[in-house]
Amino acid sequence: MTREQLSKFLSQEKSLGLNSILDSLDEREVEVLSLLGQGYSASQIHSEFGFDPKELKNIKQQIRAKLRLRDDVALLQFAAKQRRRE
Numbered sequence: 898m899t900r901e902q903l904s905k906f907l908s909q910e911k912s913l914g915l916n917s918i919l920d921s922l923d924e925r926e927v928e929v930l931s932l933l934g935q936g937y938s939a940s941q942i943h944s945e946f947g948f949d950p951k952e953l954k955n956i957k958q959q960i961r962a963k964l965r966l967r968d969d970v971a972l973l974q975f976a977a978k979q980r981r982r983e
Contacts, residue, residue: 929956934980
């Protein structure tokens with residue numbers, strides 16, 4: 898999912914104040930969020946896209962913090978929801 902597609906989704910969520918949060922995501926975070934939304938597991942992202950496991954863990958934590966998501970389950974649900982809306 899591209900930043901533009903994710904932005905379109907989040908614009909629909911404007912009432913939740915998520916648009917400004919999207920702007921705080923960097924390219925790696927958008928890429929990881931997109932991959933999670935496509936159903937890739939952390940181990941698949943590591944093996945197929947070369948993300949170091951510690952780096953991936955940190956990126957997921959950063960995304961959760963920026964999107965105000967409480968845990969990995971909420972992150973995966975958010976990623977899947979935005980994927981369905983594209």
